[in-house]
Amino acid sequence: MTKQYTKKDFASDNEVRWCPGCGDYSILTAVQKTLPELGVPKEKFVFISGIGCSSRFPYYMNTYGFHTIHGRAPAIATGVKIANPDLSVWVITGDGDALSIGGNHILHALRRNVDINILLFNNEIYGLTKGQASPTTHYGQKTKSTPSGNPSRPVRPLHVALGSEATFIARTADVLMKHMQGVLKEAYYHNGGTFIEILQNCHIFNDGVFKNILDKKIRDDRIILLEDGKPMVFGANSDKGLRINALGKLEVVSLEEYSVDDLLVHDVKNPDPGIHFMLADMEPPEYPEAMGVIRAVKEPTFGEQIRHTMKVHAEQAATPNLEKLLYSGETWTVE
Amino acid sequence: MKSIVDAPDSLFQPNNHEKSVEEVDQVTIRFAGDSGDGMQLAGSRFTSTTALFGNELATLPDFPAEIRAPAGTVAGVSGYQIHFSKSSIHTPGDQPEVLVAMNPAALKANIKDLAPHGLIILNSDTFTEANLKKAGYESDPREDGSLQNFRVVEVPITKLTREALKDLDISDKDKDRCKNMFALGLSFWMFDRSLTPTLEWIEKKFASKPEIAKANTLALRAGYNFADTTELLPVHFKVEKAELEPGTYRNITGNEALSLGVIAAASLSKTGVFLGAYPITPASDILHYLARYTEYGISVFQAEDEIAAICAAIGASYAGSLGITATSGPGMALKSEALNLAVMAELPLVVVNVQRGGPSTGLPTKPEQADLFQAMYGRNGESPVAVVAARSPVDCFYKVLKAFQLAVKYMAPVVLLSDGYLANGSESWRLPKVSELDPIEVKYKQTLDNADKFYPYERDEKTLARPWVKPGTPGLEHRIGGLEKEDKTGNVSYDPENHEKMVHFRKEKIQRMKADIPKLEVLGTDNPSDVLLVGWGSSYGAIYDARERLAKEGIFVHQTHFDYINPMPSNAEEVLHSYKTVIVPELNLGQFAFILQGTFAKKVIPITQVKGQPFRVNTLVKRIKEILGK
Ligand code: SF4
Numbered sequence: 001m002t003k004q005y006t007k008k009d010f011a012s013d014n015e016v017r018w019c020p021g022c023g024d025y026s027i028l029t030a031v032q033k034t035l036p037e038l039g040v041p042k043e044k045f046v047f048i049s050g051i052g053c054s055s056r057f058p059y060y061m062n063t064y065g066f067h068t069i070h071g072r073a074p075a076i077a078t079g080v081k082i083a084n085p086d087l088s089v090w091v092i093t094g095d096g097d098a099l100s101i102g103g104n105h106i107l108h109a110l111r112r113n114v115d116i117n118i119l120l121f122n123n124e125i126y127g128l129t130k131g132q133a134s135p136t137t138h139y140g141q142k143t144k145s146t147p148s149g150n151p152s153r154p155v156r157p158l159h160v161a162l163g164s165e166a167t168f169i170a171r172t173a174d175v176l177m178k179h180m181q182g183v184l185k186e187a188y189y190h191n192g193g194t195f196i197e198i199l200q201n202c203h204i205f206n207d208g209v210f211k212n213i214l215d216k217k218i219r220d221d222r223i224i225l226l227e228d229g230k231p232m233v234f235g236a237n238s239d240k241g242l243r244i245n246a247l248g249k250l251e252v253v254s255l256e257e258y259s260v261d262d263l264l265v266h267d268v269k270n271p272d273p274g275i276h277f278m279l280a281d282m283e284p285p286e287y288p289e290a291m292g293v294i295r296a297v298k299e300p301t302f303g304e305q306i307r308h309t310m311k312v313h314a315e316q317a318a319t320p321n322l323e324k325l326l327y328s329g330e331t332w333t334v335e
Numbered sequence: 336m337k338s339i340v341d342a343p344d345s346l347f348q349p350n351n352h353e354k355s356v357e358e359v360d361q362v363t364i365r366f367a368g369d370s371g372d373g374m375q376l377a378g379s380r381f382t383s384t385t386a387l388f389g390n391e392l393a394t395l396p397d398f399p400a401e402i403r404a405p406a407g408t409v410a411g412v413s414g415y416q417i418h419f420s421k422s423s424i425h426t427p428g429d430q431p432e433v434l435v436a437m438n439p440a441a442l443k444a445n446i447k448d449l450a451p452h453g454l455i456i457l458n459s460d461t462f463t464e465a466n467l468k469k470a471g472y473e474s475d476p477r478e479d480g481s482l483q484n485f486r487v488v489e490v491p492i493t494k495l496t497r498e499a500l501k502d503l504d505i506s507d508k509d510k511d512r513c514k515n516m517f518a519l520g521l522s523f524w525m526f527d528r529s530l531t532p533t534l535e536w537i538e539k540k541f542a543s544k545p546e547i548a549k550a551n552t553l554a555l556r557a558g559y560n561f562a563d564t565t566e567l568l569p570v571h572f573k574v575e576k577a578e579l580e581p582g583t584y585r586n587i588t589g590n591e592a593l594s595l596g597v598i599a600a601a602s603l604s605k606t607g608v609f610l611g612a613y614p615i616t617p618a619s620d621i622l623h624y625l626a627r628y629t630e631y632g633i634s635v636f637q638a639e640d641e642i643a644a645i646c647a648a649i650g651a652s653y654a655g656s657l658g659i660t661a662t663s664g665p666g667m668a669l670k671s672e673a674l675n676l677a678v679m680a681e682l683p684l685v686v687v688n689v690q691r692g693g694p695s696t697g698l699p700t701k702p703e704q705a706d707l708f709q710a711m712y713g714r715n716g717e718s719p720v721a722v723v724a725a726r727s728p729v730d731c732f733y734k735v736l737k738a739f740q741l742a743v744k745y746m747a748p749v750v751l752l753s754d755g756y757l758a759n760g761s762e763s764w765r766l767p768k769v770s771e772l773d774p775i776e777v778k779y780k781q782t783l784d785n786a787d788k789f790y791p792y793e794r795d796e797k798t799l800a801r802p803w804v805k806p807g808t809p810g811l812e813h814r815i816g817g818l819e820k821e822d823k824t825g826n827v828s829y830d831p832e833n834h835e836k837m838v839h840f841r842k843e844k845i846q847r848m849k850a851d852i853p854k855l856e857v858l859g860t861d862n863p864s865d866v867l868l869v870g871w872g873s874s875y876g877a878i879y880d881a882r883e884r885l886a887k888e889g890i891f892v893h894q895t896h897f898d899y900i901n902p903m904p905s906n907a908e909e910v911l912h913s914y915k916t917v918i919v920p921e922l923n924l925g926q927f928a929f930i931l932q933g934t935f936a937k938k939v940i941p942i943t944q945v946k947g948q949p950f951r952v953n954t955l956v957k958r959i960k961e962i963l964g965k
Binding site: 014042064066077080329330 | 383386387389532579580581582583584585586587595598599602607609611628629630631632634636638639640642643646647648649650651652653654655656658672673675676680766767768769805806807808809810811812813814815816817818826827
């Protein structure tokens with residue numbers, strides 16, 4: 001039987017060195033609280049990160065950890081997972097690490113459905129290098145590297161994941177402690193690659209960037225907590241919902257005008273990514289920001305595929321015999 | 336007679352008496368044609384037969400960079416050279432003495448390499464005005480006197496092949512495809528070789544296409560019979576069997592040998608090998624080859640790019656597998672940051688660079704040794720890696736095994752340098768018994784062993800290696816990464832004294848490998864000399880032959896060869912300083928010479944060449960003589 005762990009068991013003795021008030025702290029807490037609930041021996045967890053504030057994460061986990069190089073964590077994690085399928089492999093990355101320098105690896109890790117969990121801490125800025133525009137920084141935003149306004153259009157992380165054929169995408173936020181834990185758990189249980197965008201406040205260089213979504217006072221009207229199989233209701237008084245209108249578009253409706261039966265029912269397993277894309281795309285003020293698991297479909301994992309092809313190959317191939325292999329082909333003997 | 340070019344002209348005079356057979360010591364023949372003409376195939380069949388006959392041999396294919404360069408142009412010419420002999424051989428031959436040219440472009444592209452008085456067999460059907468123009472000839476070389484230094488035999492190969500296949504119910508295109516078999520049959524007659532191995536091969540190869548098998552068989556025989564009866568070829572040649580060490584042999588290219596070495600590493604270490612690779616010329620064969628042998632415990636991962644290829648291999652090494660990645664120069668450039676991570680994380684990793692001509696995309700299909708500095712120094716910071724170089728196609732097998740042994744024992748990355756010449760060139764290999772191969776000892780740390788705590792950067796006293804722990808091992812959870820490590824604990828540390836200490840540890844660890852590498856051997860010591868030829872990598876054979884040729888002229892020089900460039904063998908300094916003149920031939924602008932001078936404060940004289948071609952023995956002999964004032 002696996003030992004019953006507590007949060008403390010997952011905390012390393014390294015002093016945590018993020019800025020006071022950084023959203024990373026609560027993500028660390030959520031992870032440390034979730035892992036004990038999974039019933040997995042501690043040594044089976046591996047945290048792999050790239051470069052950035054978020055990528056210091058593995059140092060603070062009392063598990064196996066590898067702080068690697070900028071953008072490449074998904075590629076390294078792929079190697080780890082193929083070499084040892086028994087491990088539970090988690091990639092910790094940020095918006096710069098994953099979507100700028102590491103964009104290619106995110107695409108391929110997801111399209112291959114490598115059975116790893118990618119947590120992208122999205123703070124819409126470069127924190128570690130002190131405040132430059134990132135791939136998710138708003139258009140026109142003034143940052144250290146864009147003093148006259150960011151000329152580049154931002155990319156939305158979940159769009160990238162969907163476009164990469166991810167089998168599991170979800171969104172949560174540093175301030176939604178319980179929600180975060182629920183999403184992390186679902187990611188763990190998903191058989192295949194998972195991609196979770198975690199909205200994270202960079203207290204120093206982009207403070208309050210998610211205020212219009214996550215501020216306590218307005219939050220309930222600005223986010224929708226999606227639940228599989230449930231109609232899409234939201235709002236402080238649960239008085240609003242989402243439906244598909246005659247044009248095939250998502251529409252926020254009042255439950256005074258519509259009944260719950262008119263609303264869209266969330267289906268994470270819907271093979272058609274169209275609705276998932278629309279949900280991921282929603283932004284306040286017109287729409288609530290979608291939180292929770294948006295898509296979770298079943299596809300063979302990369303590991304399963306590799307093992308399957310190796311098995312099929314081995315069945316057809318001769319029994320491995322190094323000596324025979326060396327002496328194969330056209331040989332000749334000199335007496 | 337030593338060589339065909341020594342044969343008197345009279346032998347080649349058409350006559351109507353009995354054909355003569357002349358014995359020669361060795362032959363270098365090159366098959367050249369359009370890339371669609373099947374010259375690689377003709378070459379490899381000729382090689383096979385020659386190997387089975389019992390000659391020593393070495394081969395070198397030469398193919399265009401473009402897959403389908405315009406037909407009939409010089410850019411589209413594909414060639415295959417075989418050097419075979421009755422005594423030992425170290426190169427695929429300097430200058431062919433026989434050129435089989437299937438079209439004007441093939442003649443144009445290769446004539447400059449042909450030895451004076453060499454024999455040209457050309458397909459006269461292709462010498463039309465249009466083809467001559469495509470090849471860039473202003474006049475017909477057969478008529479303008481430009482071939483007067485050679486012996487030319489014109490054979491209407493296309494016509495004769497069609498004629499031989501006229502009764503077969505296959506397309507003209509398929510008939511024309513058999514031209515290479517006609518040329519091959521003719522060549523077999525020229526060198527008194529049996530058709531049997533090729534006939535058997537055709538039968539097997541085209542078992543499901545009996546008409547095509549028949550066509551190839553008929554063309555092969557037709558070529559042979561034509562040569563046997565025509566007056567154009569009054570003489571043929573014979574190269575006696577070589578005296579080879581008893582054993583079982585096969586012919587093998589460098590890339591094949593390297594791949595087999597990787598498979599052997601998996602068996603000898605009883606540990607899974609993980610290859611991360613991205614397609615790149617001339618290394619891709621390794622990916623293809625290993626993908627066919629996953630049953631030996633090889634995981635093959637075709638990554639999204641060169642960076643992911645090495646990163647996945649590092650991940651696999653971290654997880655306890657033998658990680659390897661194989662690439663060429665441009666890929667190596669992309670991998671340098673990740674290679675540095677392996678240096679810092681002190682993980683075992685083998686990185687193969689099958690060098691090609693550079694810089695940038697350079698000469699993708701041509702060899703060069705110009706990535707030595709890149710291997711040694713191409714990373715930020717003080718970043719030592721072991722650098723090993725293969726000296727021959729067969730040596731690629733042994734060196735990749737050695738690379739794994741060093742990587743695992745010292746927990747460090749090892750760069751193995753091959754090149755396009757070794758990769759595609761072939762030689763005969765006296766096969767080893769598996770029991771003769773050194774094992775690869777893999778030891779993971781599995782428990783705390785009574786220590787209070789686990790220290791991921793605690794070092795083995797002898798090797799300075801840190802422990803290798805597989806994630807999943809209970810009680811040894813730890814974190815590593817690219818930030819500077821504190822000695823022993825592996826915690827992040829910015830302490831100045833600690834950094835200096837760790838930099839020295841990483842350097843010293845590579846130096847300790849000296850204990851596991853053989854000392855330099857000096858060749859040619861039968862006669863005293865104060866001149867030493869120093870080589871590394873694939874120029875071994877050319878330097879060897881140059882030394883022997885000089886000795887025949889009474890000029891005695893010694894030779895040594897560095898298979899290990901970092902660290903260098905323990906007697907390197909002593910050997911170098913015992914000679915007055917040290918000459919370093921290499922296919923770059925003097926990179927190894929620079930390293931030797933810097934390391935040993937010994938003046939050396941470089942011989943450099945950057946033509947995308949291996950050294951010719953002739954060139955080396957000439958330049959060594961110039962240096963020695965002889
Ligand atoms: S810079 Fe921003 S993201 Fe980085 S630790 Fe500080 S608050 Fe957190």
